[in-house]
Every structure is written in C-alpha cells, then in structure tokens.
Amino acid sequence: MKISIIESAQEWFENEVGLEKGAGVRFSGKVYGKTEVHEGFSVGMEVAQPDDVLAKTVVNGITYFIDKHDEWFFSGYDLQVSFDKERDEPIYHFIEQ
Template identity: 85%
Template sequence: MKIDITESAREWFENEVGLKKGSGVRFSGKVYGNTEVHEGFSVGMEVGQPSDILAETTINGIIYFIDKHDEWFFSGYDLQVSFDKKRDEPIYHFIEQK
C-alpha cells in the first residue's frame, strides 16, 4: 500500500492545517459518508504522530500515514490525496492495487 499526496494537497496541508516539519497526518476510516469504494464510511484526517504504521510517505519533513488498525478500510488500495480548489478541501481517491 502506498500514499500519494499531490502538490496542491501538500500545499493545503502545510498552509491551512499549519503543519511543520516533524508533524504527522493520520488518514483513517470513519463512520458516515461515502468513498469511491465504501458505503457509509469516509476518510478521516487528524494531526498526530504514528505508532503502528501500515503505510507512510514523508514530504517536507511531514509524515502522512495510515495506522495498522485501519487496514480493514484501506486493504487492497493505494490512497491518493489530491485537492479540490472549488471546495477548498482534500479529495481522497482509492486506487486498486494490482
């Protein structure tokens, strides 16, 4: 599993969330909403430090990660995080692993 953060999403996380080198962003599954592959669940995001990492990528000293206990939500997919300029928020895409 891999996590891909687009340049526009990275800029949003750094500027709007105020992340600095050494910060971490955890992606998780949360109840309510929908994704491209889940009914009744959406992607949650919170600032925090990793403890039991399933997947990670580091950009500008900021670690973007998924914990192992969220494997049920991301299993079989890579996560691509892009940015919707109209809505001014990240967009989460699930890319099926081959």
C-alpha cells in the same frame, strides 16, 4: 499499500492545518459519508504522530500515514490525496492495487 500526496494538497495541509516539519497526519476510516469504494464510511484525518504504521510517505518533512488499526478500510488500495480547488479541500482517491 502506498500513499501519494499531490503538491496542492500538501500545500493545503501546511497552510490550512498549520503543519510544519516533524508533524504527522493520520488517515483513517470514519463512520458516515462515502468514498469511491465504501458506502457509509469516509476518510478521516487527524494530526498525530506515527505509532503502529501500515503505510506512510514523507513529504516536505511531514509524515502522512495509515496505522494498522485501519487496514480494514484501506486494504487492497493505494491512497491518493489530491485537491479540489473549488471546495478548497483534499480529495481522497482509492486506487486498486
């Protein structure tokens, strides 16, 4: 499983969330909403430090990760985080492995 963050999404996390080097962002499955591959669930994110990591990437000193507790949600997919300029928010894409 891989996580990729496009530059405009990275900039959003730094500017809107106020992240600095050494920070972490955890992606998880949350109830309500939908994704490209899940009905009734959406992607949640929170500022957190990695603990029980399933996948991670470090961009500009910030660690973006999924922990093992959320393997059920991301299993079989890579996560690509892009950005919607009109809505001014990240977009989460599931890329089948």
